[in-house]
Amino acid sequence: MADTPTYGFDTLQIHAGAQPDPATGARQTPIYQTTAYVFRDAEHAAALFNLQEVGYIYSRLTNPTVAVLQERMAALEGGAGAVCCSSGHAAQLMALFPLMSPGKNVVASTRLYGGTMTQFSQTIKRFGWSAKFVDFEDLDAVKAAIDDDTRAVFGESIANPGGYVTDIPALAGIADAAGIPLIIDNTSATPYLCRPIDMGATLVVHSMTKYLTGNGTVMGGVVIDSGKFDWSASDKFPSLSQPEPAYHGLNFHETFGALAFTFHGIAIGLRDLGMTLNPQAAHYTLMGIETLSLRMQRHCENAQKVAEWLEADPRVDYVTYAGLPSSPYHDRAERLFPKGTGGLFTVALKGGYDACVKFVGALDLFSHVANLGDTRSLVIHSASTTHRQLTPEQQEAAGASANVVRISIGIEDAADLIADLDQALATATA
Ligand SMILES: *Cc1c(COP(=O)(O)O)cnc(C)c1O
16 A cells, blocks of 8 residues: 555555455454464564564564554554554553653643543652643743753644643644654544644654444554654663664664664564454454544534533533634634544533433443443443542543533434433432
8 A cells, every 4th residue: 555645544544554354355354363473584583683684573562463463553644654462551651751751741631531631640650750740721831841851742633531632733843943753642533533643743652442443342542653753863762762772782773764763663562562463353443444534524523513502502512612602712723633533522511520420320322331332322421430549630631520521422323312411410409
């Protein structure tokens, strides 16, 4: 597919990276359920281990089913290469790993997925890394937070749960001026609605667990590299631009150019951290991606209808959906996300915490789960679940206050969803 870059998104989501199986002609990508691959001879094995020849050694590093998914994701995001891994959270670590070392920091948005807040504010400290959280609406504060030890800027394209739309081009400009990469978590938008690399981002990460697979079957993550960042422009990224001791002194940038980050992710990240995606999960995700654009269109249409209905309801305090003219992000969303702003938003109930808990319990069609981006409509009370570890101030900043319920709109009939919300609101406010 590399020589046919003119295909549209709908074609790429079905074909990119795939071809009929050379051994059998199988039209669908086979699940290569194997751990290892037979070397032709000792020289072949040595060439593979030296990265002089690209091929398969061991499925912790590379697997043909996973490789198709990597190529497809790179194509859909407009990147040079991609590395799949076992979950969205694994992808975040895989993105930071080549950039960071003890004492270095990442400047991150205050509006992030709850689990990412915990990963960044607590867990990465064990590696000697740290995160500085900044309100990404305040671009001067973002600039001010970047110091000599900052190695990346990290935000979400559409931040879950509040539906905040990030000004990716503005942030890319700031990161660029500072000589550091902008990493965008594009999970909530998917490449159908937003291509961060086109807006200047260097790296894109996804939880493929969500819309990409689309039906709540498997966990997965991916890091896509634009291939455009000059890792050798400064001495900030020695793992990429200088001899890497973990790979017998190989200089990844010099050797692999635009694919330096991708090769590093496989040869060192997956090899040594081991957060590998299994081929079965890659298969489910490939199946999901084949219908991504169709699903995203319906997610957006349904979310718009449901958000409008909820906003007009007297039992509701407010709705944070960027597709609503009342949203402070509406204009930015129309500019950056002309195809829609996804299926995720929060609704605040006038009855506060108690009403939210009753509301979630009374819904029939909506499932109360810690997930999003499913064909099914899902709901969760973030303050008592995903954002429970955060202080009330952090909850508020993340858009997950106690009076707020997060809704992930599926692709069912919008009228059925509205009827279910109506009866649950009646119970919650009775
Ligand atoms: C779910 C999610 C993650 C974490 O992904 P997992 O696959 O659950 O590890 C990260 N970022 C966002 C925006 C998410 O929605």
